[in-house]
Amino acid sequence: MTLRLALALAALAGTAAWAQAPSYPASYPEWAYAVPTPQNEATAPKDDGTLFTLPGATGKFTRSQISGAGRKPPADWYPGDHPAMPVLVAAGDPAGQITACAACHYPNGKGRPQNTNLAGLNATYLVRTMQEMKSGLRASSEPRKKNAQQMVDFAKAMTDAEMAETAAYYASLPPTVPVKVVETETVPELKSQDGMWLPVDGRPRQPIGNRIVEMPEDVHREQLRDPRANFIAYVPVGAVAKGKAASKNCAMCHGQNLEGRDAVPGIAGRSPSYLARQLHDFQTGARHGPLAAMMKPSVAKMTATDIVNITAYLASLPVKP
Numbered sequence: 001m002t003l004r005l006a007l008a009l010a011a012l013a014g015t016a017a018w019a020q021a022p023s024y025p026a027s028y029p030e031w032a033y034a035v036p037t038p039q040n041e042a043t044a045p046k047d048d049g050t051l052f053t054l055p056g057a058t059g060k061f062t063r064s065q066i067s068g069a070g071r072k073p074p075a076d077w078y079p080g081d082h083p084a085m086p087v088l089v090a091a092g093d094p095a096g097q098i099t100a101c102a103a104c105h106y107p108n109g110k111g112r113p114q115n116t117n118l119a120g121l122n123a124t125y126l127v128r129t130m131q132e133m134k135s136g137l138r139a140s141s142e143p144r145k146k147n148a149q150q151m152v153d154f155a156k157a158m159t160d161a162e163m164a165e166t167a168a169y170y171a172s173l174p175p176t177v178p179v180k181v182v183e184t185e186t187v188p189e190l191k192s193q194d195g196m197w198l199p200v201d202g203r204p205r206q207p208i209g210n211r212i213v214e215m216p217e218d219v220h221r222e223q224l225r226d227p228r229a230n231f232i233a234y235v236p237v238g239a240v241a242k243g244k245a246a247s248k249n250c251a252m253c254h255g256q257n258l259e260g261r262d263a264v265p266g267i268a269g270r271s272p273s274y275l276a277r278q279l280h281d282f283q284t285g286a287r288h289g290p291l292a293a294m295m296k297p298s299v300a301k302m303t304a305t306d307i308v309n310i311t312a313y314l315a316s317l318p319v320k321p
């Protein structure tokens, strides 16, 4: 087969996979996934050899070096911001079965909305949830969310010792809130790219409707995977107060300030996109480990609007350092 034909076939197969949206329940939070499209991915910035730097950083890296292309360790922009990383976090495994955790969750555990923050979460919880990914008790209910499947594949390739070591590392880091919540009636026109929503410049604003729009505060810095950069979550006017009223029972298990209690994970100050995907996964049963059962009553009657309001409220909360 010629290269050209192979590429054409691959493109066709890709389009078919992308186009096949399964049928979803009414509470499906479409906004939380930013499912990529081939058209948008084609316009993502490419490595043209340019070396980039960031404010306060000493290193200079190309886009391929930043993302860790070719199974190389991804750029560590601010080595002084975190303790020494375990090998798996910094570089992945040599056989290439596991990508460096830092490529997606960042060296400081701040993460991105298309994955999640890990800094300061309970180590026992982190190990348990990776074990559940490994044994098939946790997956994403959105088959088009490829990076969630990658995460499951990494968990399957990890040993118990690797899970314990990486969980201990991320649990030891101070939690930070990666997102600022802003209530608004309108948002920019958006395109999904690299699993995030990005604004389309020069287009009229649109009504926000019944969704949250989480996007980088500074697109360029986020595309350089700046672990100090932040996200903004635009939420409908009134969502935070309504979400607070709907979240009264959560503290019973998640702790008084929803900061997490023992092996019940913290849910305060986290990406609303990540939180919404998890609420949806508990609803559909895609997360069905023994402790997921404790979440069942809380999510059973959650509507699409409840998910918007509750995750807007949770994201707006501080986390204790």
Ligand code: HEC
Residues within 6 Å of the ligand: 088, 089, 098, 099, 100, 101, 102, 103, 104, 105, 114, 115, 116, 118, 121, 126, 127, 129, 130, 139, 140, 147, 148, 150, 151, 154, 166, 167, 265, 274, 277, 278
């Ligand atoms: C290719 C990107 C990618 C890499 C690399 C990656 N992850 Fe993830 N990880 C994800 C995504 C995506 C999710 C969230 C899935 C979802 O939204 O359902 C996730 C979720 C997690 C969670 C669940 C957190 C929670 O609150 O329940 C843990 C734990 C985790 N990752 C640990 C790791 C560790 C440890 C490594 C390195 C061995 C790693 N990840 C590497 C993409 C990645």
Ligand code: HEC
Residues within 6 Å of the ligand: 129, 246, 247, 248, 249, 250, 251, 252, 253, 254, 264, 265, 266, 267, 275, 276, 278, 279, 287, 289, 291, 292, 294, 295, 298, 310
């Ligand atoms: C009866 C105890 C209980 C109550 C009440 C409860 N939760 Fe949970 N929640 C849990 C447990 C246990 C887990 C971990 C589940 C697992 O490991 O799969 C969890 C996990 C979660 C997660 C996933 C976090 C992550 O890191 O992936 C979210 C989001 C969440 N809960 C939100 C809520 C919200 C919002 C409420 C209130 C509306 C709530 N929970 C009420 C026990 C509870």
